[in-house]
Amino acid sequence: MENKQSADVLLTADRTLMSNYHHNEFLGFGTCAPPNFLPEWLYSYLFFPPIETTSDHPWTAPYGLRKTEAQLIKEGFKVDTVSPHHLGKHLKDAKVLGVHAMDPFGLGPASTTLASIFKKEPYLAKHFQALLRSPQVREAKKNGLKIIVGGPGVWQFHYREKAAKGLGIDCILEGEGENVVGKLFKAAVEGQDLPSHYEVDLGETPSIDEIPDIQKPSINGLLEIGRGCCRGCQFCNVTLRPLRWYPPEKIERELNVNLNSGKVNGACLHAEDVMLYGSKNTTPDPEKLLQMHQMVMKRVDSISWSHCSLAAVASSPKVFRQISEIIQQKQDWWGVEIGIETGSPEIAKKIMPAKAHPFSADKWPDVVVEGMGLAHDNNLVPACTLIVGLPDETEEDIAKTMDLVDDLKGMRSLIVPLFFVPLGHLTNKDWFTKTKLSERHRELLIQCAEHDFYWVDNLLDWSFNDKWYSPIMKEFYKGFSAIAKHKVREIE
Numbered sequence: 001m002e003n004k005q006s007a008d009v010l011l012t013a014d015r016t017l018m019s020n021y022h023h024n025e026f027l028g029f030g031t032c033a034p035p036n037f038l039p040e041w042l043y044s045y046l047f048f049p050p051i052e053t054t055s056d057h058p059w060t061a062p063y064g065l066r067k068t069e070a071q072l073i074k075e076g077f078k079v080d081t082v083s084p085h086h087l088g089k090h091l092k093d094a095k096v097l098g099v100h101a102m103d104p105f106g107l108g109p110a111s112t113t114l115a116s117i118f119k120k121e122p123y124l125a126k127h128f129q130a131l132l133r134s135p136q137v138r139e140a141k142k143n144g145l146k147i148i149v150g151g152p153g154v155w156q157f158h159y160r161e162k163a164a165k166g167l168g169i170d171c172i173l174e175g176e177g178e179n180v181v182g183k184l185f186k187a188a189v190e191g192q193d194l195p196s197h198y199e200v201d202l203g204e205t206p207s208i209d210e211i212p213d214i215q216k217p218s219i220n221g222l223l224e225i226g227r228g229c230c231r232g233c234q235f236c237n238v239t240l241r242p243l244r245w246y247p248p249e250k251i252e253r254e255l256n257v258n259l260n261s262g263k264v265n266g267a268c269l270h271a272e273d274v275m276l277y278g279s280k281n282t283t284p285d286p287e288k289l290l291q292m293h294q295m296v297m298k299r300v301d302s303i304s305w306s307h308c309s310l311a312a313v314a315s316s317p318k319v320f321r322q323i324s325e326i327i328q329q330k331q332d333w334w335g336v337e338i339g340i341e342t343g344s345p346e347i348a349k350k351i352m353p354a355k356a357h358p359f360s361a362d363k364w365p366d367v368v369v370e371g372m373g374l375a376h377d378n379n380l381v382p383a384c385t386l387i388v389g390l391p392d393e394t395e396e397d398i399a400k401t402m403d404l405v406d407d408l409k410g411m412r413s414l415i416v417p418l419f420f421v422p423l424g425h426l427t428n429k430d431w432f433t434k435t436k437l438s439e440r441h442r443e444l445l446i447q448c449a450e451h452d453f454y455w456v457d458n459l460l461d462w463s464f465n466d467k468w469y470s471p472i473m474k475e476f477y478k479g480f481s482a483i484a485k486h487k488v489r490e491i492e
């Protein structure tokens with residue numbers, strides 16, 4: 001039932017985040033691109049069409065925003081999540097606006113790479129800033145509205161300190177917010193001063209019992225199954241948080257919220273490594289993994305994974321095949337994002353020594369080939385990331401990464417090279433920009449683009465085989481891909 005009372009707290013996200021990406025998370029990567037040769041209206045429609053709404057409320061919303069909403073409801077706030085297109089008319093009575101941010105200045109690895117090649121700000125950043133600069137938000141600010149921004153991209157404000165003020169933001173909330181959003185939003189509703197940047201410290205990190213269930217459906221049925229990661233890669237923020245897994249009952253309750261809404265019939269399982277669900281270390285727990293997949297698959301039409309590790313796949317081929325069989329009872333393939341990062345054992349040993357665990361770091365390229373081979377044979381389609389410009393990277397390291405990409409040629413996947421961004425334990429290191437691109441780097445970028453263009457037609461055929469408009473859409477994406485291929489070859 002919709003809330004008829006006017007809400008003190010409004011929650012929203014910009015239009016690149018309030019989209020179901022045609023139910024294909026891979027298309028969400030399109031938000032990281034800058035405006036390009038396609039007219040903006042067409043590009044937006046192809047990659048981030050606006051979410052459907054009822055009475056200005058989005059049918060589904062980003063999972064992180066739904067968690068904040070759930071926590072605020074639990075603490076007795078009058079809260080309303082509205083679509084960015086309809087925000088204006090709700091601002092009159094609101095006291096606080098909470099905004100979810102993913103990549104507010106385009107400093108995330110994918111955006112930085114594309115922006116420095118094409119020399120323009122990505123759509124994600126453009127729409128985040130446009131939302132806060134809109135005349136309606138400015139007007140509401142003059143009338144006392146407080147603005148709190150949270151989400152996975154707020155670390156970027158450390159690099160854009162003055163921007164928060166310019167955008168009218170009162171408080172930036174960084175980290176897992178469950179134990180602190182209540183006090184911050186209460187202070188904001190009461191018109192008190194807020195800390196300009198609140199970083200959740202380790203002692204405030206919520207336990208599983210303190211994380212509320214979402215109350216309303218999430219985009220594409222995203223379901224968190226755990227938080228944190230135990231691999232400790234030095235360039236990663238996630239690793240600074242403890243590992244916690246949701247019990248199956250909690251996953252099922254959130255699944256019910258999504259399915260009972262009638263707006264979602266699939267699930268995207270979200271964890272840093274879905275293959276490690278329920279395990280205490282880097283070895284998969286077959287029983288918990290299989291039971292959880294059986295429970296979810298019984299209820300949904302389709303499934304995808306947010307992330308998994310190749311080490312976990314390679315170490316447990318039997319359970320991986322069994323999961324694939326469960327999933328393939330209802331669909332031909334499923335997708336996931338996977339970090340390869342480097343083909344150099346020397347770099348792996350230095351900055352991600354546990355990424356290959358239970359194998360040793362100097363076997364990393366073999367682990368990648370083994371895991372990717374299993375993924376290919378069992379119809380898991382990975383979108384893989386490589387990090388270009390890691391600290392102390394040598395020409396030899398890049399050559400080893402190129403050898404690895406060559407070994408992956410026959411394996412159905414996308415490989416996306418990303419410029420190094422100083423995060424996690426490497427925040428004091430330098431950013432990597434296009435000016436530092438060596439000839440070898442350029443060859444690696446082209447090699448990845450060739451790999452992707454080789455597989456993209458195949459993936460489009462698999463992705464768009466079930467809707468009446470699929471053949472038309474497919475041709476559009478293929479056309480876009482062909483032009484993009486031409487542009488990539490023009491990079492100097």
Ligand code: SF4
Binds near residue numbers: 229231233238309352
């Ligand atoms: S495995 Fe992934 S999530 Fe875990 S620390 Fe490494 S990069 Fe971060």
